[in-house]
Amino acid sequence: MSKNEIAISIKGLYKVFGNRSKKMVTHLKNGVSKADLLDKYHHVVGLKDINIDIPAHQISVIMGLSGSGKSTLIRHINRLIEPTAGSIDIYGENVLSMSKGTLREFRRHKVAMVFQKFGLHVHKTVAENVAYGLVIQGMSLKKAKQKSSKWLIRVGLEGFENHYPSQLSGGMQQRVGLARALATDADILLMDEAFSALDPLIRTDMQDILLNLQQELHKTIVFITHDLDEALRIGDSIAILRDGEIIQQGSPQDIILKPDDEYIVDFIQDVNRGRVIQIKSVMDKGVSIEGPNFHQNMVLEDILPEIVKSTQQMVNVTNDQNQVIGSVDLKTVASAIAKPVIQSNNNANYTQSSSTELT
Amino acid sequence: MDFLGKFPAMSRGELRDFKKGIDSSFSEFTSEHGEAIESFFDPLLHFLVWFEKLLLATPWPLILLIIGVFSWLGSRSVKIVIGAVLAFVAIGYFGMWKDTMSTLAIVSVATLICISIGIPIGILMARSKYAQAFFTPLLDVMQTIPAFVYLIPVVMLLGIGKVPGLIAVCIYALPPIVRLTNLGIRLVSKEALEAADAFGTNYRQRLFGVQIPLALPNIFAGINQTIMMALSMVVIASMIGVAGLGVPVLRSISNQYLALGLLNGLAIVALAIIFDRVTQQYGKRLQKHRHGDLHE
Numbered sequence: 001m002s003k004n005e006i007a008i009s010i011k012g013l014y015k016v017f018g019n020r021s022k023k024m025v026t027h028l029k030n031g032v033s034k035a036d037l038l039d040k041y042h043h044v045v046g047l048k049d050i051n052i053d054i055p056a057h058q059i060s061v062i063m064g065l066s067g068s069g070k071s072t073l074i075r076h077i078n079r080l081i082e083p084t085a086g087s088i089d090i091y092g093e094n095v096l097s098m099s100k101g102t103l104r105e106f107r108r109h110k111v112a113m114v115f116q117k118f119g120l121h122v123h124k125t126v127a128e129n130v131a132y133g134l135v136i137q138g139m140s141l142k143k144a145k146q147k148s149s150k151w152l153i154r155v156g157l158e159g160f161e162n163h164y165p166s167q168l169s170g171g172m173q174q175r176v177g178l179a180r181a182l183a184t185d186a187d188i189l190l191m192d193e194a195f196s197a198l199d200p201l202i203r204t205d206m207q208d209i210l211l212n213l214q215q216e217l218h219k220t221i222v223f224i225t226h227d228l229d230e231a232l233r234i235g236d237s238i239a240i241l242r243d244g245e246i247i248q249q250g251s252p253q254d255i256i257l258k259p260d261d262e263y264i265v266d267f268i269q270d271v272n273r274g275r276v277i278q279i280k281s282v283m284d285k286g287v288s289i290e291g292p293n294f295h296q297n298m299v300l301e302d303i304l305p306e307i308v309k310s311t312q313q314m315v316n317v318t319n320d321q322n323q324v325i326g327s328v329d330l331k332t333v334a335s336a337i338a339k340p341v342i343q344s345n346n347n348a349n350y351t352q353s354s355s356t357e358l359t
Numbered sequence: 360m361d362f363l364g365k366f367p368a369m370s371r372g373e374l375r376d377f378k379k380g381i382d383s384s385f386s387e388f389t390s391e392h393g394e395a396i397e398s399f400f401d402p403l404l405h406f407l408v409w410f411e412k413l414l415l416a417t418p419w420p421l422i423l424l425i426i427g428v429f430s431w432l433g434s435r436s437v438k439i440v441i442g443a444v445l446a447f448v449a450i451g452y453f454g455m456w457k458d459t460m461s462t463l464a465i466v467s468v469a470t471l472i473c474i475s476i477g478i479p480i481g482i483l484m485a486r487s488k489y490a491q492a493f494f495t496p497l498l499d500v501m502q503t504i505p506a507f508v509y510l511i512p513v514v515m516l517l518g519i520g521k522v523p524g525l526i527a528v529c530i531y532a533l534p535p536i537v538r539l540t541n542l543g544i545r546l547v548s549k550e551a552l553e554a555a556d557a558f559g560t561n562y563r564q565r566l567f568g569v570q571i572p573l574a575l576p577n578i579f580a581g582i583n584q585t586i587m588m589a590l591s592m593v594v595i596a597s598m599i600g601v602a603g604l605g606v607p608v609l610r611s612i613s614n615q616y617l618a619l620g621l622l623n624g625l626a627i628v629a630l631a632i633i634f635d636r637v638t639q640q641y642g643k644r645l646q647k648h649r650h651g652d653l654h655e
Contacts, residue, residue, distance in 0.1 A: 078557055107559030119554030123572045133558045135568075184558070 007056035007188060007220040008077060013086030014050075015072055015244075018043035025085045034243065046072045047244045050086070056187075057218040059210075061235035063225055069244040070224045071116075074192050077222060078111045079103060090188070108137050112181035116193035118173045120165040120180075127152065127161035129176050133184035148183035155179045155209060171202035175209070182213070191223045195230065203227075207234050228267060232256070232276045240264055253281040257336070274301035274337045282336045283317045283326035293318045296325065300333050307333060389515050400522045403468075407521055411464035411602075415457060422460075423447055430633065434640035443637070446629040455604065455626050462593055462603035462630065465521070469528040469589045474582060477533050481540025481581075482566065491541065498534040506531060506595045514599055524601030528592045535584035543577025544570045579642035586634045593627060604630075 016024040016037075024043045028034075034045045047069045054060045064070040075081040076088060079095055088095045090110065098106060112133060120129050127145050130152045134144035145161075152161065155175040165173050174194060181189055191210075195203045211234060214221065225231050231238050232252045239249040248260040256276055259265045280296035293316045294303060307315055307330050314329040369377070414422070423444055430436075430443040450459050484491040510527055517523040547570050555569045571578070597605025604623045611620030 080553060080556060104559040104561060107557060109559075111557075113554070113557040115550060115554060115557075117550045119550040119557075121551055121554070121569060121573075123575075136555075136558050136560050136564060180558075190557075 005056040006053045007091060008052075008054040008222070009087075009089045010050055010052045010054075010076070011087045011089075012049055012051060013047055013073075013076060013088065014084045015046035015069070015076070015081065016043050016084045017046055021084045045244050047076075047083075050244075050246055052239055052246060052249065054220065054222060055237070056091075056220045058236040059214060059221040059223055059234050061223045061225060061231040061238045062241055063228065063231045063238055064241035065226055067243075068241045070226075070241050071192055072244075073241065074190050074222055074224050077188075077190055078107055078113065108133070109184065110186050111188040111190060112184045112186040113190040113192065114174070114177045114181045114194040116196055118165070118170075118177045118197075120173055120176055122165050125162050125164060126157060126168070126176050129165065130157075130179045130183055132180055133186075137184065144183075148179070151179040151182045154182070154213070169202075171198050171206065174198060174206060178206075178209070182217075187220055189219045189221045191221060193224050193226065196225065196227065203230070210234060228271055232271065240267070252276065253278060257281055272301075274304070275299055277336050279303050279317050279328050279333075280325075282332050283328045284332070285326045287327045288316050288324045289314050289327055291315055291327075293322075293324060296320075300337055303328065304333055385512065385515065393516055397517055397522075400517070400526075403472075403525065404520075404522050407464065407468050407525060410468060411461055414460040414464050419451060419456065426633075430637050433637035435644065436636075436640060439633075439636050439640065443633045446633060450626050450629065453622050453626075455607075455623060458602070458604045458607065458623065459626055459630070461601075462590075462605070462627070465525060465528065465596065465601055465603060466586065466589045466593070466630070466634075469525055469532055470582070470586050472525070472529050473533045473536050473585045473589070476529075477536035477581070477585070478540050478578065481537045481578075482544065482571075484537065484541040485544035485570075494537065498537055501530050502534045506592065510595070510599060519600040521601055524596035524599050527599065528589050528596050528601075531592050532585045532588040535588060536578070536581035539577045539581030539584070540574065543574030543581075546577065547573045576642055576646045579638065579645060583635060583638040583642065586638065587631055590627060590631045590634070 014025045014028065015021075016028070018024065018041070020041070021043060024037055024041060024045075027037060027041070028045065028048060032040075034048065037043050037045055050073060062070050062073060072081055076083050077090070077095070079088075079098070083096065090106075093106075095103075095106070121132065124132070127149070128141065131139075131141060131144035131148045134148055135141055139147070149161075152158065155178055157172065157175055157179065160168065160172070165176060168176070174197075177194070195206045198206060207230065210221075213219075223231075223234060232255075235252055237249065237251055238255050239246050240255070241247070242263055248255060248264055250258075253276075255264065256268055256271065256273060259268060277300050278297050279294065279300065282300070283296075289312055291310050291312055291314060292306065294306065296317050296319055303315065307313055307328070312329075314327055316324045317326045317328060319325050368374075417425075426447055427440050427444050430440045434440070447459075450456060480490075480494060484494050506527060509530055510523075513523045513526050517526070551569055551573060552565070555565050560568070593601075593603055594605040594608050597603060597609050604627050607619050607623045608627075610616065611623070
């Protein structure tokens with residue numbers, strides 16, 4: 001389980017909707033804008049030149065508002081949507097060159113999917129739904145039910161085996177969806193706004209279940225969301241999609257502290273920075289003091305009272321091996337919690353570049 | 360002025376030749392292939408005759424029992440079972456047992472034929488827009504063309520008898536099952552299908568595991584409609600030699616026998632209501648999972 005292994009590699013991916021989409025890609029590559037393409041050629045651009053490497057065994061979040069193309073993008077990974085141009089490799093295997101039969105086998109064993117509207121089969125019981133992937137793989141229903149029952153229990157649906165989906169709440173239905181996806185033992189899990197249809201409290205619950213499972217399973221998860229808090233909470237890395245283009249990729253800390261673009265600044269306005277930013281991201285590297293030590297992943301909100309308590313209003317930051325790697329003081333923490341506009345002044349050129357791009 | 364006042368029609372002679380041409384070529388076709396076509400339908404005739412004889416040979420208490428059991432299996436309602444059995448008792452008491460059995464036979468066989476032809480056509484239509492474009496106008500014609508019009512070629516081809524009657528009934532009763540199968544499959548939610556695709560479902564698994572089960576309530580509504588339309592054709596079918604409740608109705612029309620017509624008419628109504636209630640209840644039970652109140 002090497003950390004840097006790439007599971008999914010997407011290169012130069014375009015999706016244009018319309019009859020002459022292939023030709024439109026050439027126009028796009030020659031610099032025709034999306035607005036012109038719509039006006040002159042009546043073709044809609046879904047995705048434009050997407051390049052993204054999704055690391056194995058991590059949760060990669062793709063975030064964007066509605067219409068940004070995120071659901072289109074995730075459906076390219078298992079080819080529920082055919083791209084207009086570009087390449088998609090999964091563990092070195094080209095998904096786009098697969099025959100129908102190979103693609104089916106690939107979907108049966110390698111990728112599983114969880115849907116925003118659950119996509120459950122309402123005429124089947126909970127147990128039958130969870131067993132679905134295995135039945136499609138060719139297992140008998142009885143055996144599939146047996147084998148998938150541990151996932152049903154794992155997501156907390158024990159005792160609901162013989163209920164129908166319509167008898168369950170939204171949160172429970174999505175647990176069925178999650179268990180169904182996990183039961184196939186696919187390494188890659190595609191989650192298309194999987195928790196967006198749920199109440200905030202239930203959503204947090206489901207995020208916990210997912211994070212919990214992930215600690216154990218180390219799946220490659222591609223998670224689509226429009227909710228920044230959700231992205232920051234569960235994402236090991238985040239890519240932000242806007243109007244069919246990826247405008248920033250990075251760790252949650254990067255996105256919050258070094259937004260590339262005014263659009264992202266807008267996006268992160270309302271985030272509770274104190275609860276997201278970890279001290280390792282703002283510390284003075286190499287500087288250490290006589291004082292208490294705290295782990296690097298601690299968030300600002302939690303460190304603040306400790307700093308106030310400390311005699312020098314400053315604490316040390318330690319890594320996983322408990323070695324001191326730097327320190328933070330009150331001023332650093334306070335300015336990191338302040339709104340991103342102030343942060344952006346450190347990054348003088350982004351305001352300029354983004355203002356030309358925003359039209 | 361004269362041109363505007365009178366539509367520029369074919370001359371009378373031309374028209375006569377035109378019609379004659381069609382008629383003579385069809386009768387030529389009939390004399391050439393009539394026998395082959397007739398023998399093609401022979402197994403159907405044998406089956407129909409056998410089934411009718413079976414119903415007539417079965418002791419009436421057994422038939423009542425079967426009616427009761429079927430109603431129960433379909434509807435799970437004591438009221439409907441009692442109603443069905445009482446209706447058949449009344450039919451027997453008023454001397455219409457034999458005709459009713461004949462009608463039951465032809466309606467059952469026609470329904471079976473319609474189901475076995477109609478559902479596959481409906482599936483085909485749901486799968487391909489070309490099939491849909493081809494069959495939709497055909498179904499429109501079948502539903503709207505007056506029955507007497509297609510009785511003419513059928514009788515020319517096959518003569519008077521049970522098989523042409525059966526074909527006439529099927530032409531009329533087939534469209535609803537085809538249409539509702541097509542509709543039902545097309546109405547299956549995109550989410551359910553996308554999920555099936557995402558898990559690597561092949562065509563057969565998709566059709567039999569997802570599309571048909573989810574379309575079943577609509578398919579059942581189609582079967583119900585097909586039965587109703589088959590029953591409503593009973594009188595017309597009797598004009599070309601199909602035995603059953605239609606025969607006395609026809610006789611009472613020509614002789615103005617009010618009571619005879621009324622009794623046999625009501626017997627048809629009773630059959631229709633029983634079939635309708637039982638199949639509708641069954642269709643409803645198929646949908647129970649949608650309301651979330653099924654605990655078994």
